[in-house]
Amino acid sequence: MRMPDTSEILLQVEGVSLAFGGVKALRNVSLDIRKGEIRAIIGPNGAGKTSMLNVINGFYHPNRGAITFKGRTRAQMQPFEASRGGIARTFQNVALFKGMSALDNIMAGRTLKMRRGLLWQMLRYGPALAEEIEHRHRVEEIIDFLEIEPIRKVPVARLPYGLQKRVELGRALAMEPDLLLLDEPMAGMNLEEKKDMSRFILDVNDYYGTTIALIEHDMAVVMDLSHRVVVLDHGVKIADGTPDEVKKNQGVIDAYLGIAH
Numbered sequence: 001m002r003m004p005d006t007s008e009i010l011l012q013v014e015g016v017s018l019a020f021g022g023v024k025a026l027r028n029v030s031l032d033i034r035k036g037e038i039r040a041i042i043g044p045n046g047a048g049k050t051s052m053l054n055v056i057n058g059f060y061h062p063n064r065g066a067i068t069f070k071g072r073t074r075a076q077m078q079p080f081e082a083s084r085g086g087i088a089r090t091f092q093n094v095a096l097f098k099g100m101s102a103l104d105n106i107m108a109g110r111t112l113k114m115r116r117g118l119l120w121q122m123l124r125y126g127p128a129l130a131e132e133i134e135h136r137h138r139v140e141e142i143i144d145f146l147e148i149e150p151i152r153k154v155p156v157a158r159l160p161y162g163l164q165k166r167v168e169l170g171r172a173l174a175m176e177p178d179l180l181l182l183d184e185p186m187a188g189m190n191l192e193e194k195k196d197m198s199r200f201i202l203d204v205n206d207y208y209g210t211t212i213a214l215i216e217h218d219m220a221v222v223m224d225l226s227h228r229v230v231v232l233d234h235g236v237k238i239a240d241g242t243p244d245e246v247k248k249n250q251g252v253i254d255a256y257l258g259i260a261h
């Protein structure tokens with residue numbers, strides 16, 4: 001597998017703790033995500049993986065700790081700041097506009113990039129028209145890249161699950177993110193769909209150079225895709241390293257790999 005050619009740290013999480021009432025979802029967790037890598041976050045159910053993604057993109061505000069993204073340190077991210085700053089996210093359950101076409105859903109991902117106001121956009125006039133043409137061009141490129149040309153006009157609700165996930169990936173890519181967060185991108189997929197999604201994740205990383213952090217339960221997929229893996233258990237980080245290092249770690253075997261999913 002291609003290894004990222006830089007050791008520059010894109011995002012650093014330092015000593016983050018997060019509690020929901022009495023439940024300690026994250027306990028003093030530190031991890032970094034290097035520019036250009038595919039970083040997996042794994043662990044048994046309830047380990048704190050989704051909470052960590054939510055802290056990274058500002059959905060949850062940690063009780064303690066700090067986050068440094070692109071060199072700026074803060075106690076918490078604001079969702080708006082995270083998305084403007086280049087963090088995009090897909091969800092465990094597909095979160096698309098189901099009545100809208102694949103094309104329009106991906107176009108919606110461009111909203112953040114739009115400079116002209118809504119009125120201009122509605123009038124489709126002058127600079128707004130030029131801008132829309134540019135956005136359409138980028139969206140068409142993504143459609144091409146994800147090989148979803150034949151279904152571009154189909155309402156998302158009518159698409160098979162695997163393709164819905166691919167459209168969701170397309171919408172995230174439309175934001176041209178520096179950091180792409182994928183929450184169980186293969187959940188509910190059959191083998192063929194998993195193979196396709198794995199290929200697209202690798203291609204996104206390779207072609208666009210996008211840094212990716214993903215949560216995934218399928219161990220074979222995780223070990224194949226990731227450059228580095230961090231393991232959480234009961235909100236605590238128990239291992240961090242290459243897939244080979246993590247696979248051999250006795251704590252991980254006890255906590256996670258021995259448990260059937």
Ligand SMILES: Nc1ncnc2c1ncn2[C@@H]1O[C@H](COP(=O)(O)OP(=O)(O)OP(=O)(O)O)[C@@H](O)[C@H]1O
Binds near residue numbers: 044052
């Ligand atoms: N919004 C919330 N309110 C209360 N408790 C929560 C909330 N979100 C998560 N938790 C609790 O925090 C802990 C960690 O949950 P989290 O969803 O981060 O784990 P996970 O590793 O993503 O699990 P899974 O693999 O099952 O998705 C769990 O005990 C969960 O019940």
